[in-house]
Amino acid sequence: MSPLSDIALVAQVVVFNNKRAFDTLVKKYQSPVRRFFLHQTLGDEELSDDLAQETFIKAYTHLTSFKNMSNFGTWLYRIAYNVFYDYIRTRKETTGLEDWEANVDCRTEQAPVGEAIDIYRGLSTLKEEERTCITLFYMEDLSIDKISGITGMPSGTVKSHLSRGKEKLAHFLKQNGYE
Amino acid sequence: MSNNDEQRIRQFMQAHKHEIADNGFSRRVMRRLPTQAKVLSDVLTAICVVLCATLLYVFDGVNVILDSLHSFFQYQMWSLVSNNFNLSTLLPAFAVLVYFGIHKACTVKE
Numbered sequence: 001m002s003p004l005s006d007i008a009l010v011a012q013v014v015v016f017n018n019k020r021a022f023d024t025l026v027k028k029y030q031s032p033v034r035r036f037f038l039h040q041t042l043g044d045e046e047l048s049d050d051l052a053q054e055t056f057i058k059a060y061t062h063l064t065s066f067k068n069m070s071n072f073g074t075w076l077y078r079i080a081y082n083v084f085y086d087y088i089r090t091r092k093e094t095t096g097l098e099d100w101e102a103n104v105d106c107r108t109e110q111a112p113v114g115e116a117i118d119i120y121r122g123l124s125t126l127k128e129e130e131r132t133c134i135t136l137f138y139m140e141d142l143s144i145d146k147i148s149g150i151t152g153m154p155s156g157t158v159k160s161h162l163s164r165g166k167e168k169l170a171h172f173l174k175q176n177g178y179e
Numbered sequence: 180m181s182n183n184d185e186q187r188i189r190q191f192m193q194a195h196k197h198e199i200a201d202n203g204f205s206r207r208v209m210r211r212l213p214t215q216a217k218v219l220s221d222v223l224t225a226i227c228v229v230l231c232a233t234l235l236y237v238f239d240g241v242n243v244i245l246d247s248l249h250s251f252f253q254y255q256m257w258s259l260v261s262n263n264f265n266l267s268t269l270l271p272a273f274a275v276l277v278y279f280g281i282h283k284a285c286t287v288k289e
Contacts, residue, residue, distance in 0.1 A: 015223075017220035022209070023205055026208050026209065030199070030204050031201075034204070035197075038199075053211060057212060057213070060213075061213060118191075118195070119191075119195040122191070134192075138188065138193070166184065169188050170187065170188060173184075173188065173191055178191060
């Protein structure tokens with residue numbers, strides 16, 4: 001589907017409150033948004049779905065602020081990023097993220113998708129910002145400029161996070177026999 | 180970091196990239212959507228209706244519409260009568276007469 005049809009669908013939702021148009025947008029973008037959260041939460045499906053739902057609801061309520069400066073997907077990622085970091089902040093205030101990261105091994109052992117274990121273990125070696133940059137860059141094929149727009153970080157900072165993340169991942173892959 | 184490392188990371192990440200099936204996710208989202216946006220839409224519709232009604236009043240739109248309809252029906256009646264007169268042509272003419280009758284009744288009440 002082209003960006004033009006995204007804009008047309010957004011217009012349908014804003015002007016005519018056409019829920020079917022929004023449903024089409026949700027169906028189109030649910031997979032990348034949920035995948036984004038799945039990687040940020042290191043495979044916590046339930047939490048990912050909750051955060052993805054919150055993202056779409058925020059997108060719906062703030063759809064009038066979509067100025068078409070970026071494409072709809074990038075705008076949605078920006079909301080998803082903010083939702084995730086709001087969640088991180090509230091979580092850090094209560095339990096601390098360290099506990100969550102320490103649970104990765106337990107969670108991945110119970111995960112039904114065996115081959116996904118390695119990706120989550122690999123991503124768990126990265127800091128949050130590195131993980132965000134790495135997954136947006138390699139999984140969602142976004143450019144550094146777009147990642148910068150989504151995260152609000154300067155391009156130089158994104159490059160630094162990517163570079164450090166790559167080094168850590170390369171080390172992880174070597175240690176785990178990915179030659 | 181070598182090119183090999185870069186290549187290895189790219190392959191590793193791409194190998195683990197998968198599409199996630201909807202499995203009722205969009206339905207759950209749609210169910211949780213707030214009604215605030217609907218209220219805004221309704222307000223917008225109401226504003227548009229009021230604006231249109233005001234413009235119609237300011238530019239004497241009702242009379243313009245009535246005049247147009249009047250001319251249209253007069254022309255139709257004239258063409259029906261002048262071209263070929265038969266019983267079936269009386270039906271539209273009857274409808275027109277009913278319209279003017281109702282219109283007249285309304286104006287008499289006022």
